[in-house]
């Protein structure tokens with residue numbers, strides 16, 4: 675097996691994104707501290723450029739393109755935050771970007787991607803394979819394909835959020851991180867091992883799609899059908915090879931949270947902290963709240979991974 679990325683890659687990524695990505699704030703709440711009996715630090719990636727941590731990995735990966743790759747351009751397939759992250763990072767670096775999205779992708783997401791200067795190629799999600807389309811485009815036009823999580827530069831970039839958190843607040847006893855394909859969690863693991871080695875690290879996925887939890891217990895990458903959940907950023911069907919190898923080495927456990935718990939956290943963050951966080955972004959907080967009794971007296975970090983949810987949807991989720 676090829677060697678896994680290390681903390682050195684996270685540190686190099688931090689230098690590359692400096693001045694381009696926001697150094698997002700770490701927020702605290704007395705109410706939350708009292709509820710958990712702990713000292714809680716929220717890393718606010720909902721306030722990152724384009725609204726999620728994914729800008730970090732995208733910018734890091736594109737920064738490493740050579741001249742020929744820059745001229746030819748990048749291709750990505752995604753209907754979510756990765757698409758917008760690649761489109762924005764590419765525009766900032768002067769690289770042409772092609773994003774493969776399903777015909778039924780939400781109009782707001784397509785508009786956002788076009789707004790960042792990306793070229794959108796549509797496909798039919800029921801009859802066509804987006805990975806195949808991405809690979810064909812890459813081959814025909816010499817584009818470089820950047821996947822959403824299973825890529826060394828992408829996951830190293832995602833690890834810079836935790837690096838900033840430890841730099842700002844020092845070592846922690848526990849850290850809770852949303853989990854989809856594992857780019858954020860594996861990058862966070864590299865930073866945690868280096869900067870706060872005693873910290874327990876937890877990945878949190880939607881209850882409806884616990885493929886990561888199954889993968890850790892079976893010791894292999896388990897594939898599932900696309901889970902039905904409001905956490906659309908974590909509707910992945912399986913972990914990646916790189917991300918799984920790091921997660922199984924460095925992560926304490928994978929926990930789950932229900933849609934109802936996510937909505938409850940969205941309401942709490944909006945009312946008490948004036949933060950708009952998308953359902954997926956609440957996974958870490960939801961799991962920490964489940965474990966209130968066990969976190970007493972401890973220093974706890976939580977990554978709020980993104981804030982891209984349109985206002986209509988936000989309101990209708992909270993109204994139910």
Ligand SMILES: *Cc1c(COP(=O)(O)O)cnc(C)c1O
Nearest residue numbers: 755854855856857858907979980
């Ligand atoms: C992509 C995404 C995740 C999951 O990240 P992975 O690297 O796929 O595990 C979590 N939260 C938000 C907001 C995301 O956009």
